[in-house]
Amino acid sequence: MAKAKIAVLISGRGSNMAALLYAAKADDCPFELVLVAADSPDAPGLTLAAAEGVPVIGFPKPTAKDKSQFFEALDLRIRESGATYVALAGFMRILPASFVSGWDGRMLNIHPSLLPKYKGLDTHQRAIDAGDSHAGCSVHIVTAELDDGPVLAQTPVAILPGDSADSLAARILIAEHQLYSRTLAAFVTREQQPEWMLNRVREIALALPQADEVISHGMPCFGIEKGKKFAWFTRDHHGDGVVALLVKTTAPDEQATLIEADPDRYYRPAYFGTDWVGIRLDRGANDWNHIGDRLRASWRQVAPKKLLGLMDIAEDF
Template identity: 45%
Template structure:
């Protein structure tokens, strides 16, 4: 069963593009049915139009408060018969009302290995702490920021002389790979939210590991 998915963006839509590309594969049970932005000038809207996807801008500045914007957002999603939401650089804190309404049906990607480095400036903070691995996380959205149950993670090494920019470039490559995988998992029922935890329909190989620095020459 193909699930109708909406991607919410505020900017250029880097992760949006990777989701759109993945959804074009015949075996992904997802259709990107709508790209929606709170900014009418978001670059990603044009990218979505070029891909033949329906787009919509709902300017949050036109609403008196957060919940009234979220109710307009909810109405638009229901009008397009959306089953799941992917947040992809959507720079709005959603109201508890909206998050609860879409509980278990809304996911986000964050550029750190949660629960480490919630919020912003994740790459800078990782470098300041001297960690040797960093990465990204896809999680279900809950009212608390970047605190939702984890669906999938990808890890990259932190190498000597890394800068915020070089580390971010390494992480974004994994974001573009991980987000479509996580979308597949929730659309085909592999991962679902149950009693505040992610439940997986089957196990996986537990033998993989990443050593940083690598012991292999």
């Protein structure tokens, strides 16, 4: 499977960027760096990245007047690089909401505290002053609120007697280098994990009126409460190695048409007949909007007429 393309944003030496860069050199690493960008042409991390063959760009430090143009230009260069994710690695700029929203759910940051403690700056001294037994670091999804996105992973680091902010920071930095690459790898491959796929299917299916979930024939399945089933989630069922969603078709020849058009994605599920079709979820690059449409269409095939009428009225509004 193709590696995820990462753009890394830095402001200085970029030690966390370097940790990501060298982790990406492993053959089994699921990501690669396609751009390192800095808010200064003189950021030392740019020299390292360029020497390792990663494209770099250093923008002049923006003033308050040209801040919006700075982030528009930065966003353009990231997109031109082909990056699908952004990793902040010591990027010392407050991001505008417009920039963050363009990378919603696809931008990570590493922060030197055990969030939600000590958002912002001076995290090490604040932990020492509070008498905490541990400080640490966190990797989180970036949202418009500073250091406030969902935390993906943390590493606690013990505060030793006599620690200064600098001595504590040095140990936490080692933890950061270990944590960031591991968490980023897990994050960019999460959609390939069967449990993530099932949760995504579950989220869509159970949002439909009167839908419920049960286990049947060893598989999670979704149906109308005390009624017919409209979807099944199969994961290595009978040792076939397949992760797929089974949904009802909406026309007699639809199964054959879908399989003929994309035999790598669609298949005829055993024992289900011609009015069901399997959608392989383990092929990657899943179109979840399309999958949601298929689930809703399948639900309509089994929903009682009264429930369909209420659904149609609700959609009209």
